[in-house]
Amino acid sequence: MDIDTTLSPVLPGKILFPNSEHYDTSNNSYFTLFENDLRPAAIAQPTKNAEVHTLLKILKPLAEKHQIQVAVRGTGHTPIAGSANTADGVTIDLRGLKGIRLSEDKSLVEIGVGETWGSVYEELEKHGLTTAGGRVGRVGVGGLVLGGGLSLYSTRRGFACDSVTEFEVVLASGEVVRASQDENAGLWRALKGGLNNFGIVTSFKMRTFASGDIWGGIAYYMPDTFGDLVKATVDFVDNESDEDTHIMSSAGYGFGHQVVTCCMYQTKGVENAASLQRFTSLPSQIKEHGSLRSSTHIDFCNELSKFTKDGVRSFYATLTIRPDVSLMLAVHQAWQGTLDSLKDAEGFIFSLGFFPLTKALLQNSQDAGGNAIDIDPNDGPLLIVLINPTWDSPSDDERIYAGVESLLGKCRAIASAKELLHRYIFTNYAYFKDDVFRGYSDSSLAVLRKTSKEFDSHGFFQNVVSGGFKLCTSG
Known part of the structure; x- marks a missing residue:
């Protein structure tokens, strides 16, 4: 398959190939050298969820026929080789999915998965607000929430994922859906700690609260x-x-x-x-x-950023x-x-x-x-x-x-x-x-598997998308 002729026309200027400066800059920007050492055949850099939809519509049938491997990257803080990158396949780099938008009453903030916690806290502090996200400012928002995450506010507010009220998700079919307590509630709960087994999260909403010293x-x-x-x-x-x-x-x-x-x-x-x-x-x-x-919240999280x-x-x-x-x-x-x-x-x-x-x-x-x-x-x-x-x-x-x-x-x-x-x-x-899912309760694991079948019936994100901890291999 010629990746250039397949992807470049549908995402012009957003597909990076080896032996280019932009490719090298992107691929050498992971937290660990173990991820940097993998060399994908192409890096796709969507900037909106419609482009993620387009990528999945093209790549899914090819990947299911074993003609291409696919990986999904947030900001790349995972230390494990192959969790957010792939050798010779296509890495979907979500760092271009930016945006920090307050609701009209300022009780919620919608966050694009290309942001870091530092950028979120910096924007919210302009409004005298913050949210119960990650403790290290330089860490990306998506992977932390999908893994559960801890916050400086966790004692009062639970895991970082517990402050998420809604996810925007691109499913394996390419369909874009919302998941909240009132809509696709099973998917909403599964994404709060269920990792990359269900779809590509492009943004999510979190509760905000007043930020003081x-x-x-x-x-x-x-x-x-x-x-x-x-x-x-x-x-x-x-x-x-x-x-x-x-x-x-x-x-x-x-x-x-x-x-x-x-x-x-x-x-x-x-x-x-x-x-x-x-x-x-x-x-x-x-x-x-x-x-x-x-x-301030941002100052303490920036302090912890200096240790990595x-x-x-x-x-x-x-x-x-x-x-x-x-x-x-x-x-x-x-x-x-x-x-x-x-x-x-x-x-x-x-x-x-x-x-x-x-x-x-x-x-x-x-x-x-x-x-x-x-x-x-x-x-x-x-x-x-x-x-x-x-x-x-x-x-x-x-x-x-x-x-x-x-x-x-x-x-x-x-x-x-x-x-x-x-x-x-x-x-x-x-x-x-x-096997991290063996650490979840039996009832929760059964619900996660049921949810996966409902929203990803062929197991694309478990069996085809590389990296992370997969439900299908648990136990």
Whole structure:
């Protein structure tokens, strides 16, 4: 098949081919080098949903006959090779689908999937508003919402996807539909955490609310404070009732040194609120490096953006546990052992994070209409554990993947032995070999499969579109 003669006439000027500057710029702009290394035969760059419709009408029959592979890219923050790019096929790049539009009463914002959370917050702040989207400003909006996502406001408002009131979706047939609680409700719920198994989301609407100053930032501590931080974190998730607080507790290694951190936020702007004093009063705080202050939502999300950059060798792995001090210390000890075996890798950076899913977060998620994730609030509180290596040399790829995969297995075994391992796998951080849908409830998984048959009867997005975690392979 001649892709040039097939696609160029219907999207003139919006199809990029190898050996051109624009192609190279686009293809080298993913978060990880693993995605950059894939070289599609063409990159399609639609700027409106009608063009996505046209692309699917042309590519679907060809892909189903195995004449072409298709991948769909949002802003490209997934670290997994092949999740948002394809070798020798056609990558549909959605970054041109821009737009941030407030409803007349300003209670909702419609967001094009080509935006980042930073661009959304920047526009909303002009109106004294914000929304419960991603915590890192440079991350794209679409993939985070389809995976569930967490927000600085999650304790009160649930997962980021729980603030979505409507999706605009291009189905495999090319039909453009709306999905909300009142229209195509099954699809609406499935897209909230169901990933790229149902269609191409081109825009979505989210609830807005007044934005005021937030108090918080990042506190740094000496490495020997980790045990105290773990105790404070468990106390927070077990006992804290302030739904306007959000924390992330971590241990990290980089540039030959270890450090312990806590990112903390009181979203009503209460300075050193009682809910956070268990963290601000910890010993061995390195105050000259800390950033605790009063500031705006966009400022804090831009601060977190500085900890990542594009074009790196990096990936995520995760598990979910019930909060327990001895378990968290055992996980940290296993992480230390892996660190000792890998820290001689060139440019090696390694982090271990604990991110709360409080009972309030899970209850507020359910009260917002539910989602594909379907965690019973009675399962809470929980902690998402994030393992994240970054390094420089391809010669270290094999041993770092093997080391972290072994660590992930050890952590799950430790948690399972203590009967503290939860089924959920946070999809935004999932390791590429994980079966994330086995972490969803049986009833939710059955509904997702039913919804897929209703809206994508031939399984185009599961069997033909590459990348991501697929319903059809779960179990």
